[in-house]
Amino acid sequence: METFDAYKKQVVDTAQSLTRKGYLMATGGNLSVRLPGGNAFAITPSNFDYFKMTLQDVCVLDFNLNVLEGALKPSVESAMHAAIYQARADVNAVVHTHQVYASALALINSPIPTLFDEQARFLGRAVDIIPYAPSGTNFLAKTIAKHVKNHNNAFIMKNHGALIFGHDMERAEHNVEILEKSSLAYLLALCSDKPISKIPLAVREIAFAKLRKDQKKVEQGIMETGGE
Numbered sequence: 001m002e003t004f005d006a007y008k009k010q011v012v013d014t015a016q017s018l019t020r021k022g023y024l025m026a027t028g029g030n031l032s033v034r035l036p037g038g039n040a041f042a043i044t045p046s047n048f049d050y051f052k053m054t055l056q057d058v059c060v061l062d063f064n065l066n067v068l069e070g071a072l073k074p075s076v077e078s079a080m081h082a083a084i085y086q087a088r089a090d091v092n093a094v095v096h097t098h099q100v101y102a103s104a105l106a107l108i109n110s111p112i113p114t115l116f117d118e119q120a121r122f123l124g125r126a127v128d129i130i131p132y133a134p135s136g137t138n139f140l141a142k143t144i145a146k147h148v149k150n151h152n153n154a155f156i157m158k159n160h161g162a163l164i165f166g167h168d169m170e171r172a173e174h175n176v177e178i179l180e181k182s183s184l185a186y187l188l189a190l191c192s193d194k195p196i197s198k199i200p201l202a203v204r205e206i207a208f209a210k211l212r213k214d215q216k217k218v219e220q221g222i223m224e225t226g227g228e
């Protein structure tokens with residue numbers, strides 16, 4: 001019985017949509033969604049063309065990375081996804097991209113301060129830089145798990161790319177777009193050499209409090225996560 005088809009479909013549809021929009025390139029990046037019961041996730045296979053991907057190609061893993069469904073090799077970053085789900089009970093979808101503007105900030109080691117209301121509301125207080133660790137290693141998974149505990153929903157991975165969360169896949173996809181818009185605006189502002197204004201601290205805290213309220217609802221199982 002293919003009980004997880006609705007979730008696998010979210011993985012396929014979102015991977016294709018993000019590729020079409022230019023956030024995923026070729027086979028780069030990976031994405032996953034937490035499955036009902038909370039202790040397993042559906043993730044993109046390793047090195048596989050997103051436009052050729054079908055539901056059968058999506059891998060289902062537990063948090064020890066045992067393959068529960070799927071014949072293909074799971075993403076090399078599966079340990080990172082498992083570590084995030086274990087560190088953040090409010091996160092039900094994880095997207096890792098090599099999106100260009102956020103990646104540019106990774107190269108100049110510039111975290112994004114709170115520039116826009118929607119950024120604070122959905123991505124958190126700031127977009128921090130997670131220190132470099134080689135792809136696919138346990139060291140990377142551990143480094144990431146440590147840094148994501150601040151409740152923010154978007155991070156830049158030094159010399160690598162971006163990491164975006166949502167309480168469901170639709171929110172995660174929207175958050176990818178908010179991150180890229182914020183990254184581009186910030187890069188352009190940096191180029192001007194003029195002082196960069198941030199939103200008022202009080203506004204940031206009100207927006208972040210709304211995000212935290214949503215996250216607590218998800219943790220308690222009150223908020224719909226769009227699984228079916």
Ligand SMILES: [Zn+2]
Pocket residue numbers: 028029096097098135160161
């Ligand atoms: Zn990557």
